[in-house]
Amino acid sequence: MSIEVRKLNKTFNGFKAVQDISLKLESGSLVALLGPSGSGKSTLLRMIAGLEIPDSGEILLTGREATFVSAKERNVGFVFQHYALFKHMTVYENIAFGLRVRNQSEAEIREKVHNLLSLIQLSGFEKRYPSQLSGGQRQRVAVARALAPSPEVLLLDEPFGALDAKVREELRDWILKLHEESKVTTLFVTHDQNEALEVASRILIMNHGKIEQDGTPIEIFDHPATHFIAQFVGETNYIDTEVTEKGLAVWGPFRFPINPSFTKGQKVRIYFRPHDVYVTEQFETLQVKAKIKKTRFKGTVIEYLLDIGEGKSIFAQVPKGVALASGFKDGLDVYAAITAFHVFPL
Numbered sequence: 203m204s205i206e207v208r209k210l211n212k213t214f215n216g217f218k219a220v221q222d223i224s225l226k227l228e229s230g231s232l233v234a235l236l237g238p239s240g241s242g243k244s245t246l247l248r249m250i251a252g253l254e255i256p257d258s259g260e261i262l263l264t265g266r267e268a269t270f271v272s273a274k275e276r277n278v279g280f281v282f283q284h285y286a287l288f289k290h291m292t293v294y295e296n297i298a299f300g301l302r303v304r305n306q307s308e309a310e311i312r313e314k315v316h317n318l319l320s321l322i323q324l325s326g327f328e329k330r331y332p333s334q335l336s337g338g339q340r341q342r343v344a345v346a347r348a349l350a351p352s353p354e355v356l357l358l359d360e361p362f363g364a365l366d367a368k369v370r371e372e373l374r375d376w377i378l379k380l381h382e383e384s385k386v387t388t389l390f391v392t393h394d395q396n397e398a399l400e401v402a403s404r405i406l407i408m409n410h411g412k413i414e415q416d417g418t419p420i421e422i423f424d425h426p427a428t429h430f431i432a433q434f435v436g437e438t439n440y441i442d443t444e445v446t447e448k449g450l451a452v453w454g455p456f457r458f459p460i461n462p463s464f465t466k467g468q469k470v471r472i473y474f475r476p477h478d479v480y481v482t483e484q485f486e487t488l489q490v491k492a493k494i495k496k497t498r499f500k501g502t503v504i505e506y507l508l509d510i511g512e513g514k515s516i517f518a519q520v521p522k523g524v525a526l527a528s529g530f531k532d533g534l535d536v537y538a539a540i541t542a543f544h545v546f547p548l
Contacts, residue, residue, distance in 0.1 A: 279348030
C-alpha cells in the first residue's frame with residue numbers, strides 16, 4: 203500500500219503542529235520520520251493512522267481517499283513507544299486480539315500467531331505474560347500484534363525509545379529483517395538520527411511542523427539542505443565568517459573555496475564534520491599548524507580538540523588505530539586540513 207499526504211495541517215490550541223505537509227511513500231518502502239521532540243512527527247503519524255483528524259489536507263492510501271476514514275477501516279498497524287500490551291493477557295492472546303476482533307476461526311488464529319512468534323523469534327513464549335518479558339521482547343510482541351491482522355501499512359511511533367542502547371541496536375537489525383520478510387510499507391518515527399540512518403532507505407526530517415529535507419541517509423548526511431539539518435544530523439563543527447573575495451572565505455588560517463554566487467563581505471556559516479578534519483604529524487599540502495588541547499576516547503574514533511591559533515579551535519575525529527599509531531596526545535603539535543564542508547548564508 204502506498205501512502206500519500208497532500209497539504210496536511212494540524213493545530214492544537216493555536217500551536218501549528220503540522221504545517222502544509224505533502225509526501226508520498228511507495229508500497230513496500232521503509233521510511234524514517236526524523237526530528238527533535240515537538241517537531242510534529244508523531245502528530246503526522248497519528249493522522250496517517252486515523253488517530254487524529256487533520257484540520258485540512260488529504261490522506262490517500264493506495265490512491266483511495268482516507269482522510270476521514272476510521273482507524274479501524276484503514277488496515278494500518280500502529281506500534282506505540284511503550285508497548286501498550288494487555289498486561290492480563292499472555293503473549294499468545296495479545297497477538298491474537300486483533301484476529302478475534304475480526305472473528306477469524308481458532309484454527310486461523312492459531313496458525314497466524316505461531317507464524318508471527320517464529321517471525322519475531324519468540325516461539326515458546328506464547329504462555330508468558332508481558333511482565334515476564336524483557337523490554338525488547340515486549341516491543342517485538344507489540345509489533346507482532348500490529349502485524350497479526352495483515353495490515354498494508356505499519357506505523358511505529360518511537361518504537362525503541364524506552365529501551366537501553368544495546369537492545370535498541372539489536373532491534374534495529376531485527377526490524378530490517380522483519381521488513382525484508384513482510385514487505386509491509388513501514389513508516390517509523392524517531393528522534394534518534396543513528397536509528398534513522400541505519401534502518402531507513404529514505405529519511406524525512408521534520409522541524410517546526412514542516413519537512414526540511416527528504417532523501418536517502420547518504421544524501422541527508424553528506425548534503426544537508428539547511429542550517430538545522432547540518433547541525434541536527436551527525437556531529438559537526440561550525441564557524442561564522444564572511445566572504446573575503448569572490449569564491450573565497452577565510453577563517454583563521456583556513457581558506458575555504460566557496461560558490462562564487464556568494465558576494466564579497468557576505469556573512470556565512472561553514473559546517474564541517476569532525477571526521478572531515480585530516481590530522482597528521484608531518485606537514486602535507488594545504489594543512490595548517492595546530493596543537494592538541496584535549497583528547498576524548500569515543501570507541502572506534504578518538505576525538506581531539508585542536509587549537510589553531512588566534513583563540514580558535516575545532517574538533518577532529520581520527521580512527522582509533524591511526525591515532526594510536528601516530529602517537530597523538532595532549533600538547534602535541536600537529537597539522538590539519540578540512541577535507542569537506544558546507545556553506546550557508548547567515
